[in-house]
Amino acid sequence: MNAAPPLFRNQSEWKSGGDTKVFGTAKIKNIVLDYPIFGLQNHLGRKNMVFVGENIWRMRAQSKLESNDFDLFDTWIYNMIQWLIIREDKRRFKVNPAKHLFSGSEQILFRGEAYDESYKPLPGVDIKLTLRHPDGKEDVLYMNETGNARYFQELSNLEEGTYQYSAEGRKNEVKIGSDRGEFSIGKNNIEHFRLTADKGLLEQIALRTGGKFVTARQLDDLAKEINQLNSLKPVVSYSTRRMGFNEYQWIFFILLGLLALEWVIRKRYSLS
Numbered sequence: 001m002n003a004a005p006p007l008f009r010n011q012s013e014w015k016s017g018g019d020t021k022v023f024g025t026a027k028i029k030n031i032v033l034d035y036p037i038f039g040l041q042n043h044l045g046r047k048n049m050v051f052v053g054e055n056i057w058r059m060r061a062q063s064k065l066e067s068n069d070f071d072l073f074d075t076w077i078y079n080m081i082q083w084l085i086i087r088e089d090k091r092r093f094k095v096n097p098a099k100h101l102f103s104g105s106e107q108i109l110f111r112g113e114a115y116d117e118s119y120k121p122l123p124g125v126d127i128k129l130t131l132r133h134p135d136g137k138e139d140v141l142y143m144n145e146t147g148n149a150r151y152f153q154e155l156s157n158l159e160e161g162t163y164q165y166s167a168e169g170r171k172n173e174v175k176i177g178s179d180r181g182e183f184s185i186g187k188n189n190i191e192h193f194r195l196t197a198d199k200g201l202l203e204q205i206a207l208r209t210g211g212k213f214v215t216a217r218q219l220d221d222l223a224k225e226i227n228q229l230n231s232l233k234p235v236v237s238y239s240t241r242r243m244g245f246n247e248y249q250w251i252f253f254i255l256l257g258l259l260a261l262e263w264v265i266r267k268r269y270s271l272s
Helices: 057-067 071-085 199-208 216-227 245-268
Strands: 020-028 031-043 046-051 093-097 101-103 108-114 126-132 138-142 150-155 161-171 174-186
Touching: 046 071, 057 071, 093 161, 093 174, 108 126, 108 161, 108 174, 126 150, 138 150
Parallel strands: 101 174
Antiparallel strands: 020 031, 031 046, 093 108, 108 150, 126 138, 126 161, 161 174
Protein backbone atom coordinates (compact mmCIF):
# COMPACT_ATOMS: atom_id res chain seq x y z
CA MET A 1 0.00 0.00 0.00
CA ASN A 2 3.04 2.30 -0.03
CA ALA A 3 2.29 3.07 -3.68
CA ALA A 4 -1.26 4.19 -2.91
CA PRO A 5 -2.24 7.63 -4.24
CA PRO A 6 -2.02 10.53 -1.77
CA LEU A 7 -4.91 11.43 0.49
CA PHE A 8 -6.24 14.89 1.24
CA ARG A 9 -6.28 16.63 4.60
CA ASN A 10 -7.78 19.91 5.74
CA GLN A 11 -5.91 22.84 7.22
CA SER A 12 -6.71 22.00 10.85
CA GLU A 13 -3.97 20.93 13.23
CA TRP A 14 -4.07 17.66 15.18
CA LYS A 15 -1.79 16.29 17.87
CA SER A 16 -1.70 12.75 19.22
CA GLY A 17 -2.25 12.00 22.90
CA GLY A 18 0.28 10.31 25.12
CA ASP A 19 -1.38 6.90 24.86
CA THR A 20 -1.92 7.04 21.08
CA LYS A 21 0.22 5.01 18.70
CA VAL A 22 0.65 6.84 15.40
CA PHE A 23 1.04 4.61 12.34
CA GLY A 24 0.88 7.26 9.63
CA THR A 25 1.88 10.92 9.32
CA ALA A 26 1.53 13.55 6.63
CA LYS A 27 4.26 14.10 4.06
CA ILE A 28 4.58 17.00 1.63
CA LYS A 29 7.21 16.85 -1.12
CA ASN A 30 8.99 13.99 0.68
CA ILE A 31 9.18 16.06 3.87
CA VAL A 32 7.68 14.16 6.80
CA LEU A 33 5.53 16.37 9.01
CA ASP A 34 4.62 15.90 12.65
CA TYR A 35 0.98 15.65 11.69
CA PRO A 36 -0.79 12.37 12.54
CA ILE A 37 -2.98 10.82 9.85
CA PHE A 38 -3.75 7.40 11.29
CA GLY A 39 -3.50 6.27 14.91
CA LEU A 40 -4.84 3.81 17.47
CA GLN A 41 -5.61 4.65 21.08
CA ASN A 42 -6.33 2.47 24.11
CA HIS A 43 -7.17 4.72 27.04
CA LEU A 44 -8.53 3.22 30.27
CA GLY A 45 -9.88 0.20 28.41
CA ARG A 46 -11.60 2.31 25.74
CA LYS A 47 -10.27 1.85 22.22
CA ASN A 48 -10.37 4.39 19.41
CA MET A 49 -9.21 4.46 15.81
CA VAL A 50 -8.60 7.85 14.22
CA PHE A 51 -8.08 8.45 10.52
CA VAL A 52 -7.64 12.09 9.55
CA GLY A 53 -7.82 12.17 5.78
CA GLU A 54 -10.19 12.23 2.84
CA ASN A 55 -10.75 9.84 -0.07
CA ILE A 56 -9.66 6.68 1.70
CA TRP A 57 -11.39 4.80 -1.13
CA ARG A 58 -8.25 5.47 -3.19
CA MET A 59 -6.34 3.01 -1.02
CA ARG A 60 -8.94 0.34 -1.75
CA ALA A 61 -8.68 1.05 -5.47
CA GLN A 62 -4.89 0.71 -5.25
CA SER A 63 -5.33 -2.69 -3.59
CA LYS A 64 -7.35 -3.78 -6.63
CA LEU A 65 -4.57 -2.66 -8.98
CA GLU A 66 -1.81 -4.41 -7.04
CA SER A 67 -3.45 -7.77 -6.33
CA ASN A 68 -6.47 -7.81 -8.67
CA ASP A 69 -8.86 -7.91 -5.71
CA PHE A 70 -9.79 -5.90 -2.63
CA ASP A 71 -8.68 -8.50 -0.08
CA LEU A 72 -5.61 -6.57 1.10
CA PHE A 73 -7.55 -3.43 2.00
CA ASP A 74 -10.62 -5.28 3.30
CA THR A 75 -8.47 -7.48 5.55
CA TRP A 76 -6.75 -4.40 6.97
CA ILE A 77 -10.09 -2.75 7.79
CA TYR A 78 -11.44 -6.02 9.23
CA ASN A 79 -8.42 -6.38 11.54
CA MET A 80 -8.87 -2.82 12.77
CA ILE A 81 -12.53 -3.50 13.56
CA GLN A 82 -11.61 -6.71 15.37
CA TRP A 83 -9.10 -4.80 17.49
CA LEU A 84 -11.76 -2.24 18.38
CA ILE A 85 -14.43 -4.73 19.48
CA ILE A 86 -12.25 -7.24 21.36
CA ARG A 87 -11.97 -6.45 25.04
CA GLU A 88 -8.71 -7.01 26.84
CA ASP A 89 -8.69 -9.48 29.69
CA LYS A 90 -7.78 -7.67 32.92
CA ARG A 91 -8.08 -10.66 35.24
CA ARG A 92 -5.20 -11.24 37.65
CA PHE A 93 -5.49 -15.03 37.43
CA LYS A 94 -6.12 -17.02 34.25
CA VAL A 95 -5.97 -20.71 33.42
CA ASN A 96 -7.19 -22.06 30.09
CA PRO A 97 -6.42 -24.79 27.56
CA ALA A 98 -4.52 -23.99 24.38
CA LYS A 99 -7.80 -24.42 22.48
CA HIS A 100 -11.31 -25.69 23.13
CA LEU A 101 -11.42 -28.60 20.66
CA PHE A 102 -8.70 -31.26 20.47
CA SER A 103 -8.31 -34.40 18.40
CA GLY A 104 -7.84 -37.76 20.07
CA SER A 105 -4.09 -37.87 19.35
CA GLU A 106 -3.26 -34.36 20.57
CA GLN A 107 -1.75 -33.41 23.89
CA ILE A 108 -3.90 -31.09 25.97
CA LEU A 109 -1.87 -28.09 27.08
CA PHE A 110 -3.02 -25.82 29.90
CA ARG A 111 -1.51 -22.38 30.37
CA GLY A 112 -1.74 -20.29 33.51
CA GLU A 113 -0.93 -16.68 34.37
CA ALA A 114 -0.89 -14.84 37.69
CA TYR A 115 -0.38 -11.13 38.38
CA ASP A 116 -0.14 -8.95 41.45
CA GLU A 117 -2.25 -5.84 42.09
CA SER A 118 -0.07 -3.77 39.75
CA TYR A 119 -0.42 -6.43 37.00
CA LYS A 120 3.17 -7.59 37.25
CA PRO A 121 3.80 -11.33 36.70
CA LEU A 122 3.57 -13.15 40.02
CA PRO A 123 5.94 -16.12 40.52
CA GLY A 124 5.71 -18.86 43.11
CA VAL A 125 1.96 -19.44 42.86
CA ASP A 126 0.62 -22.92 43.62
CA ILE A 127 -2.06 -23.61 41.02
CA LYS A 128 -4.37 -26.52 41.73
CA LEU A 129 -6.08 -27.85 38.60
CA THR A 130 -9.14 -30.09 39.01
CA LEU A 131 -10.20 -31.97 35.88
CA ARG A 132 -13.67 -33.53 35.68
CA HIS A 133 -14.06 -36.36 33.14
CA PRO A 134 -17.25 -37.01 31.11
CA ASP A 135 -18.04 -39.98 33.39
CA GLY A 136 -17.80 -37.80 36.51
CA LYS A 137 -14.34 -38.90 37.68
CA GLU A 138 -12.06 -36.10 38.91
CA ASP A 139 -8.29 -35.72 38.73
CA VAL A 140 -6.33 -33.21 40.81
CA LEU A 141 -3.13 -31.83 39.28
CA TYR A 142 -0.68 -29.04 40.07
CA MET A 143 0.65 -26.86 37.29
CA ASN A 144 4.37 -26.44 36.64
CA GLU A 145 6.04 -23.03 36.64
CA THR A 146 8.26 -21.76 33.83
CA GLY A 147 10.08 -18.47 33.38
CA ASN A 148 8.35 -15.08 33.63
CA ALA A 149 5.78 -16.44 36.08
CA ARG A 150 4.08 -18.61 33.46
CA TYR A 151 2.53 -21.95 34.36
CA PHE A 152 1.65 -25.01 32.31
CA GLN A 153 0.35 -28.57 32.51
CA GLU A 154 0.22 -31.21 29.77
CA LEU A 155 -2.28 -34.07 29.59
CA SER A 156 -2.50 -37.00 27.20
CA ASN A 157 -4.36 -40.27 26.58
CA LEU A 158 -7.75 -38.78 27.41
CA GLU A 159 -10.92 -40.31 26.03
CA GLU A 160 -13.36 -38.52 23.75
CA GLY A 161 -15.91 -36.27 25.35
CA THR A 162 -16.38 -32.92 27.08
CA TYR A 163 -14.22 -32.15 30.10
CA GLN A 164 -14.71 -29.47 32.74
CA TYR A 165 -11.89 -27.93 34.73
CA SER A 166 -11.47 -25.56 37.64
CA ALA A 167 -8.27 -23.92 38.84
CA GLU A 168 -7.32 -22.12 42.03
CA GLY A 169 -4.11 -20.21 42.69
CA ARG A 170 -2.59 -19.60 46.13
CA LYS A 171 0.63 -18.04 47.34
CA ASN A 172 1.65 -18.27 50.99
CA GLU A 173 -1.82 -19.63 51.77
CA VAL A 174 -3.38 -16.48 50.28
CA LYS A 175 -5.83 -17.01 47.44
CA ILE A 176 -4.78 -15.21 44.26
CA GLY A 177 -7.77 -16.15 42.13
CA SER A 178 -9.74 -18.91 40.46
CA ASP A 179 -10.83 -19.84 36.96
CA ARG A 180 -12.96 -22.50 35.28
CA GLY A 181 -14.04 -23.69 31.85
CA GLU A 182 -14.38 -26.70 29.59
CA PHE A 183 -12.92 -28.29 26.47
CA SER A 184 -13.76 -31.22 24.20
CA ILE A 185 -11.85 -34.09 22.64
CA GLY A 186 -13.19 -35.44 19.36
CA LYS A 187 -12.21 -37.79 16.58
CA ASN A 188 -9.28 -37.11 14.29
CA ASN A 189 -10.80 -35.02 11.53
CA ILE A 190 -8.64 -32.29 10.05
CA GLU A 191 -11.69 -30.56 8.56
CA HIS A 192 -12.82 -29.63 12.06
CA PHE A 193 -9.58 -27.77 12.76
CA ARG A 194 -8.76 -26.10 9.43
CA LEU A 195 -11.88 -24.13 8.67
CA THR A 196 -10.34 -21.75 6.11
CA ALA A 197 -9.69 -22.63 2.49
CA ASP A 198 -6.08 -23.43 1.54
CA LYS A 199 -5.72 -21.26 -1.56
CA GLY A 200 -2.29 -22.62 -2.49
CA LEU A 201 -3.43 -26.24 -2.28
CA LEU A 202 -6.57 -25.56 -4.34
CA GLU A 203 -4.53 -23.82 -7.05
CA GLN A 204 -2.11 -26.75 -7.15
CA ILE A 205 -4.95 -29.28 -7.50
CA ALA A 206 -6.52 -27.22 -10.30
CA LEU A 207 -3.17 -26.99 -12.13
CA ARG A 208 -2.48 -30.73 -11.94
CA THR A 209 -5.97 -31.71 -13.08
CA GLY A 210 -6.18 -29.20 -15.93
CA GLY A 211 -8.70 -27.01 -14.14
CA LYS A 212 -8.69 -23.44 -12.90
CA PHE A 213 -8.99 -21.94 -9.44
CA VAL A 214 -11.55 -19.14 -9.11
CA THR A 215 -12.72 -17.08 -6.17
CA ALA A 216 -16.26 -16.07 -5.25
CA ARG A 217 -15.77 -12.71 -6.97
CA GLN A 218 -15.02 -14.48 -10.27
CA LEU A 219 -18.16 -16.63 -10.40
CA ASP A 220 -19.83 -14.29 -12.90
CA ASP A 221 -17.09 -15.02 -15.46
CA LEU A 222 -16.99 -18.74 -14.71
CA ALA A 223 -20.13 -19.57 -16.72
CA LYS A 224 -18.73 -17.75 -19.78
CA GLU A 225 -15.43 -19.63 -19.59
CA ILE A 226 -17.23 -22.97 -19.31
CA ASN A 227 -19.37 -22.22 -22.38
CA GLN A 228 -16.24 -21.31 -24.36
CA LEU A 229 -14.48 -24.62 -23.70
CA ASN A 230 -13.89 -26.59 -26.90
CA SER A 231 -14.00 -29.86 -25.01
CA LEU A 232 -17.65 -29.35 -24.16
CA LYS A 233 -19.94 -30.68 -26.91
CA PRO A 234 -23.66 -31.38 -26.73
CA VAL A 235 -24.47 -35.07 -26.41
CA VAL A 236 -27.86 -36.47 -27.47
CA SER A 237 -28.84 -39.95 -26.35
CA TYR A 238 -31.85 -42.04 -27.37
CA SER A 239 -33.25 -45.08 -25.67
CA THR A 240 -35.92 -47.54 -26.81
CA ARG A 241 -37.82 -49.87 -24.54
CA ARG A 242 -40.32 -52.53 -25.55
CA MET A 243 -42.94 -53.54 -23.06
CA GLY A 244 -44.94 -56.76 -23.27
CA PHE A 245 -48.68 -57.16 -22.74
CA ASN A 246 -48.12 -59.03 -19.50
CA GLU A 247 -46.78 -55.83 -17.91
CA TYR A 248 -50.20 -54.21 -18.34
CA GLN A 249 -52.50 -57.11 -17.45
CA TRP A 250 -54.14 -55.05 -14.72
CA ILE A 251 -55.48 -52.61 -17.35
CA PHE A 252 -57.05 -55.53 -19.28
CA PHE A 253 -58.82 -56.84 -16.19
CA ILE A 254 -60.14 -53.36 -15.33
CA LEU A 255 -61.62 -52.97 -18.82
CA LEU A 256 -63.08 -56.48 -18.68
CA GLY A 257 -64.67 -55.70 -15.31
CA LEU A 258 -66.22 -52.48 -16.63
CA LEU A 259 -67.70 -54.31 -19.64
CA ALA A 260 -69.15 -57.01 -17.39
CA LEU A 261 -70.67 -54.36 -15.10
CA GLU A 262 -72.27 -52.63 -18.09
CA TRP A 263 -73.78 -55.93 -19.31
CA VAL A 264 -75.29 -56.67 -15.87
CA ILE A 265 -76.84 -53.20 -15.65
CA ARG A 266 -78.36 -53.50 -19.13
CA LYS A 267 -79.88 -56.91 -18.36
CA ARG A 268 -81.28 -55.83 -15.02
CA TYR A 269 -82.95 -52.67 -16.25
CA SER A 270 -83.85 -54.04 -19.72
CA LEU A 271 -81.78 -51.45 -21.48
CA SER A 272 -81.24 -51.87 -25.19
